[in-house]
Amino acid sequence: MGASGYILRRLGYGVILLLGVVVLNFLLIHAAPGDPAEVIAGEMGGATQEMMDKIRADYGLDKPLIVQLGLYLGGVVTGDLGESYFFNQPVIELIGARIVPTILLVVAAQMIAITLGVGMGVLAARRPQGAWSAFVSVFSTIGYAAPVFWTGLMLIILFASMLPLFPVEGMESARFSGGPILYALDVLHHLFLPALTLGIIFLAQYARLSRASMIDVLGADYVRTARAKGLSERKVTFKHALRNAVLPIMTVAGIQFGNLISGALLVETVFNWPGMGRLAFDSVLRRDYPTLLGVLFFAALMVVVANLLTDLGYRLADPRIRTGGSRK
Amino acid sequence: MDPLLSVRDLKVEFDTRHGRVTALAGISLDVMPGETLGIVGESGCGKSITALAMMGLIPNPPGHLTDGQIVFEGEDITRASPRRMRQLRGRDISMIFQEPMTSLNPVFTAGDQIAEAIMLHQDVSKKEAWEEAVELLRVVGIPEPRRRAASYPHEMSGGMRQRVMIAMAISCRPKVLIADEPTTALDVTVQAQIFDLMRDIQEKFGVAIVMITHDMGAIAEMADRVAVMYAGRVIEQGRADDILDDPRHPYTSGLIGCIPALGREAASAERLPPLAEIPGVVPPLHLLGAGCAFADRCPLVHDRCRRERPPLAPHGMAAQEFLGGHAVACHAAEREIAA
Numbered sequence: 001m002g003a004s005g006y007i008l009r010r011l012g013y014g015v016i017l018l019l020g021v022v023v024l025n026f027l028l029i030h031a032a033p034g035d036p037a038e039v040i041a042g043e044m045g046g047a048t049q050e051m052m053d054k055i056r057a058d059y060g061l062d063k064p065l066i067v068q069l070g071l072y073l074g075g076v077v078t079g080d081l082g083e084s085y086f087f088n089q090p091v092i093e094l095i096g097a098r099i100v101p102t103i104l105l106v107v108a109a110q111m112i113a114i115t116l117g118v119g120m121g122v123l124a125a126r127r128p129q130g131a132w133s134a135f136v137s138v139f140s141t142i143g144y145a146a147p148v149f150w151t152g153l154m155l156i157i158l159f160a161s162m163l164p165l166f167p168v169e170g171m172e173s174a175r176f177s178g179g180p181i182l183y184a185l186d187v188l189h190h191l192f193l194p195a196l197t198l199g200i201i202f203l204a205q206y207a208r209l210s211r212a213s214m215i216d217v218l219g220a221d222y223v224r225t226a227r228a229k230g231l232s233e234r235k236v237t238f239k240h241a242l243r244n245a246v247l248p249i250m251t252v253a254g255i256q257f258g259n260l261i262s263g264a265l266l267v268e269t270v271f272n273w274p275g276m277g278r279l280a281f282d283s284v285l286r287r288d289y290p291t292l293l294g295v296l297f298f299a300a301l302m303v304v305v306a307n308l309l310t311d312l313g314y315r316l317a318d319p320r321i322r323t324g325g326s327r328k
Numbered sequence: 329m330d331p332l333l334s335v336r337d338l339k340v341e342f343d344t345r346h347g348r349v350t351a352l353a354g355i356s357l358d359v360m361p362g363e364t365l366g367i368v369g370e371s372g373c374g375k376s377i378t379a380l381a382m383m384g385l386i387p388n389p390p391g392h393l394t395d396g397q398i399v400f401e402g403e404d405i406t407r408a409s410p411r412r413m414r415q416l417r418g419r420d421i422s423m424i425f426q427e428p429m430t431s432l433n434p435v436f437t438a439g440d441q442i443a444e445a446i447m448l449h450q451d452v453s454k455k456e457a458w459e460e461a462v463e464l465l466r467v468v469g470i471p472e473p474r475r476r477a478a479s480y481p482h483e484m485s486g487g488m489r490q491r492v493m494i495a496m497a498i499s500c501r502p503k504v505l506i507a508d509e510p511t512t513a514l515d516v517t518v519q520a521q522i523f524d525l526m527r528d529i530q531e532k533f534g535v536a537i538v539m540i541t542h543d544m545g546a547i548a549e550m551a552d553r554v555a556v557m558y559a560g561r562v563i564e565q566g567r568a569d570d571i572l573d574d575p576r577h578p579y580t581s582g583l584i585g586c587i588p589a590l591g592r593e594a595a596s597a598e599r600l601p602p603l604a605e606i607p608g609v610v611p612p613l614h615l616l617g618a619g620c621a622f623a624d625r626c627p628l629v630h631d632r633c634r635r636e637r638p639p640l641a642p643h644g645m646a647a648q649e650f651l652g653g654h655a656v657a658c659h660a661a662e663r664e665i666a667a
């Protein structure tokens with residue numbers, strides 16, 4: 001089976017996985033206490049029995065759960081995620097307006113975490129007994145243990161009061177005027193702190209992992225071969241060793257995408273970032289189930305896509321996987 | 329004729345849990361242009377460390393080259409700058425390793441890895457280097473070299489990978505090729521093919537080969553001269569024919585006794601008790617005492633051996649004079665010569 005067959009098969013798995021996630025989320029949310037009809041009625045300013053019944057009928061809440069699930073699944077397949085109880089707006093539109101900031105945040109955080117983390121780990125591995133290596137070990141332990149909101153608050157304190165270089169709130173300046181390039185810069189400026197906060201937590205893991213992986217690879221026979229050719233230490237490290245050391249890092253990066261997305265939920269709340277995280281948080285408080293389900297669906301979709309991309313990247317990076325897959 | 333590469337009183341130490349241990353306790357060797365020098369000895373006697381020292385690749389830490397010289401074409405390379413060493417490595421002195429399965433980088437094609445060495449030391453374009461890599465693969469006897477150049481190591485057998493390593497090592501026409509147990513990991517028929525290939529290459533390019541092995545059979549087949557090592561020292565050295573026909577050190581006799589079906593038993597049996605295998609193991613380096621390191625395993629041991637370490641060669645002879653001659657570090661052998 002060639003690469004395209006592999007991709008098709010992975011896409012198929014992805015779709016099945018997503019459907020499973022949708023069903024589970026749906027059942028879990030309906031098992032949670034609280035009656036959405038009451039909440040909706042509350043929003044409308046009163047809750048007579050008559051109104052409640054009408055609301056139940058309007059939203060299909062009076063039907064058996066299995067029927068509701070069937071209707072919901074049918075909607076999902078045709079791209080209809082229902083209407084928000086709170087906004088009275090299609091969920092897909094609500095999410096559409098917020099998914100880009102979230103993707104921006106997650107991707108920026110992942111890039112910060114990987115480049116800084118791998119850089120730190122690689123430098124540490126070149127002298128495993130050195131002071132820098134010890135610093136990286138301590139730093140990554142602390143970074144790993146510190147909760148997101150703590151890191152976020154520390155950065156807010158640091159940058160809001162002591163070193164006010166970066167905005168700590170929102171995604172764009174109020175009353176912004178300027179061309180698209182200036183706007184992009186403005187967004188990047190706002191992106192810095194939230195992305196750094198989210199990145200730092202994962203950075204620690206990448207630093208630790210790449211330090212270990214790099215130390216391992218630097219002792220490999222083929223690294224000795226590279227030296228025996230007369231290559232410079234820089235070429236040996238960054239070409240021959242790093243190309244192999246990143247393989248386990250790629251695997252972890254794929255797995256971390258899910259955690260990164262749930263971390264984004266907290267970071268968006270701390271920095272008032274207008275993404276899906278805030279929407280999810282608010283929907284929980286408002287018992288806005290369709291919106292919450294929609295957010296969860298898109299989060300799962302992002303994870304599935306990220307994992308697919310990681311897999312493809314891994315196949316490009318490791319020729320053993322590439323041909324191994326095609327032989328089967 | 330001057331030696332191409334000569335090692336003088338080389339001492340290498342390692343920092344270990346037991347403190348500093350001596351891996352090489354002052355060894356001297358000469359490699360003449362175009363010859364094959366065999367270095368033979370059991371596991372752990374320091375063969376690979378000797379080879380890595382010649383490449384300037386002793387891992388540091390924990391290794392330290394604490395004394396001695398390695399002179400290549402008149403230049404003491406133990407004092408060469410890292411930059412100078414990188415020029416020599418792969419261009420003038422190159423090496424192939426014991427582990428063909430893991431010595432090639434799994435993420436680059438065979439052709440890329442050979443072409444990389446060519447481009448590093450020669451002023452050629454990427455395309456020219458690739459063509460040269462394909463040609464080298466043909467020289468080392470790989471079928472369909474053009475297709476194989478684009479293959480990854482995992483798509484090749486061990487023997488084929490070792491051929492790729494050899495192609496890489498000879499890509500810049502080195503003057504010295506160090507082969508550290510190049511066939512240990514390969515099966516017997518492939519071993520013979522690799523030996524044939526190395527002989528071909530020596531004939532074609534006139535390269536001097538340093539053949540490291542623990543197998544006297546390989547020495548008999550390949551080497552012009554031999555250095556026998558034991559516990560970080562050279563204990564017997566001379567022309568391969570002399571040593572195989574007339575080994576002086578009981579350890580060397582033991583190694584020859586280990587050659588299967590070579591028909592040399594008759595020659596050595598008269599002189600020494602035959603040893604099908606040498607009993608015992610090489611003592612750990614940190615436990616070596618003042619006497620001969622082989623004393624505890626030696627069938628001819630006597631008191632003096634435990635007190636006093638025998639020097640290599642009859643007393644007073646300079647290392648240079650060993651060349652062509654036959655030198656041995658053994659009290660028993662000395663007595664015999666005196667007698």
Ligand SMILES: Nc1ncnc2c1ncn2[C@@H]1O[C@H](COP(=O)(O)OP(=O)(O)OP(=O)(O)O)[C@@H](O)[C@H]1O
Binds near residue numbers: 376
């Ligand atoms: N990195 C190291 N740290 C500590 N000691 C080492 C190291 N490398 C080698 N040594 C020691 O140096 C001695 C010589 O090792 P070397 O690898 O040269 O043996 P060898 O003769 O090549 O054996 P083999 O036939 O198993 O390859 C060994 O006793 C070993 O313990």
Ligand SMILES: [Mg+2]
Binds near residue numbers: 375376377426508
């Ligand atoms: Mg060895």
